Amino acid sequence: MIVRPYGDSTGDGMVQVSFTLPLPAGKRAEGAAAQLAGRMGIDPAMVVHARPIGETHTFFVVYGPVSHLVDTSTVTVVERDHPLLTPAEANQAIRRGLRRRLVVVGACIGTDAHTVGIDAILNIKGLAGEKGLEYYREMRVVNLGAQVAVDDLVDAALAEQADAVLVSQVVTQRDAHLHNTRTLVEAFRARTRAGQRPLLVVGGPRFDESAAEALGVDRVFGRGTTPREVASFLVHRLVPAEVSDEVPA
Numbered sequence: 001m002i003v004r005p006y007g008d009s010t011g012d013g014m015v016q017v018s019f020t021l022p023l024p025a026g027k028r029a030e031g032a033a034a035q036l037a038g039r040m041g042i043d044p045a046m047v048v049h050a051r052p053i054g055e056t057h058t059f060f061v062v063y064g065p066v067s068h069l070v071d072t073s074t075v076t077v078v079e080r081d082h083p084l085l086t087p088a089e090a091n092q093a094i095r096r097g098l099r100r101r102l103v104v105v106g107a108c109i110g111t112d113a114h115t116v117g118i119d120a121i122l123n124i125k126g127l128a129g130e131k132g133l134e135y136y137r138e139m140r141v142v143n144l145g146a147q148v149a150v151d152d153l154v155d156a157a158l159a160e161q162a163d164a165v166l167v168s169q170v171v172t173q174r175d176a177h178l179h180n181t182r183t184l185v186e187a188f189r190a191r192t193r194a195g196q197r198p199l200l201v202v203g204g205p206r207f208d209e210s211a212a213e214a215l216g217v218d219r220v221f222g223r224g225t226t227p228r229e230v231a232s233f234l235v236h237r238l239v240p241a242e243v244s245d246e247v248p249a
Contacts, residue, residue, distance in 0.1 A: 001072045013065040015042065020059045025052035033060040041066045078209040078220075080229070082236035087136050090231045094138035097239035104133055104234070105157045105198070106166035107144035110180040115146045117168035117204060121227050132227045139231075150180070154187045157198055163238050164199040166230070172206040178215065185216035199237055201230065 007014020017037065023029040030047045037045035042064040049061035085093070094102050106122045108115055120127035122143045124134040134141045142160055144153060157165050167184060169177035181202050188197045203221035212220045219233055 003070050003072060004068075005066060007063075007065070013067060014063065015066055016048075016061060016063045017042070018059070018061045020053060020057055022057050024056055025050060025058045029058045030060070033058075033062060037062040037064065041068060043067075076210070080232075082232060084228060085232045085235060086228070087131065087231070090235050091136055091138040093235045093239045094136075098138075101138050101140045102164070102234060102238060103140045103142070103160055103162045104164050104166060105142045105144065105153070105160055105162040106168070107148040107153050107156075108146040108168050108170070109148050109150055109153055109184060110169075110171070110176060111147060112169055112171040112176075112180070113146045114168075114170035117170060118143065118145075118166065121166060121168070121203070121225070121230050126227050128226060130227045133231055135227075136231060139234075150183050150187050153184070154191055157188075158191065162198045164201060164234050167200075167202045169202065169204040169207070172204070177202075177204055177206060181215050181217060189216075199234070201233070203230075 004011050004013045005015045006012065007016075017040070019033075019036070021029060021032055021036070023032055030050055033047050033050070034045045042062060043066075045062050045064045047060055048063045051059045053059050083089075104122070106118050108118055119132075121132055122134060122141050123132045126132040126135065133139050142156065142162075144156055153165065153167075156162075167181070169180060171177065185200065188200065199219075200217040201219045201221065202215070202217050203225055205223040207220045207222055209220045209222045212218065218237065221230065
């Protein structure tokens with residue numbers, strides 16, 4: 001299927017973009033913003049919002065049409081290849097397949113102090129009407145919170161004999177989320193034998209879900225991920241297939 005962006009009417013190609021330029025607010029800055037948008041392919045480009053950020057920077061919102069088309073047959077995404085389980089189904093699979101509780105250790109690592117993401121997945125209150133992993137009777141959850149050093153997370157995961165380690169990263173300046181993830185992978189590689197480390201799962205709004213192999217982790221989750229999606233993945237990867245496959249989809 002070939003599609004175009006939708007703005008005021010079907011197929012009009014209208015898009016809206018926002019960005020900041022290191023220029024003081026004024027006519028010249030707005031002209032620069034329109035020129036930049038034009039080079040992006042927005043023609044004509046309308047600067048619909050300009051707000052100064054201090055004395056030297058300006059934030060812009062630009063609106064206008066593009067001629068680009070999208071062929072949806074060429075779009076590649078990470079598709080879920082396993083059933084989306086209810087808490088009861090996940091508990092049943094863990095109980096039958098592991099015959100013990102599945103241990104999950106989670107944290108925000110490095111200087112990241114944003115616990116909203118990890119809490120949404122782990123805490124019992126959950127997200128968007130779904131209970132977090134603490135709600136699952138057959139899971140034991142250890143939430144280490146924010147600004148956890150990588151070595152401390154590895155220590156905790158090994159001490160708790162974790163089956164899975166979940167890491168949330170919201171701070172992404174200068175690709176901090178990628179650096180922290182690679183540091184975590186190397187730390188586990190140095191302290192565990194091949195095939196013995198916990199399942200490593202990372203998530204956050206700026207992660208590319210297709211980058212798991214490149215980062216050395218088992219799964220990357222992007223924005224909007226729910227506790228049920230994470231729980232289903234953990235069951236899929238950690239419970240013997242002959243057991244998890246028997247659970248209704």
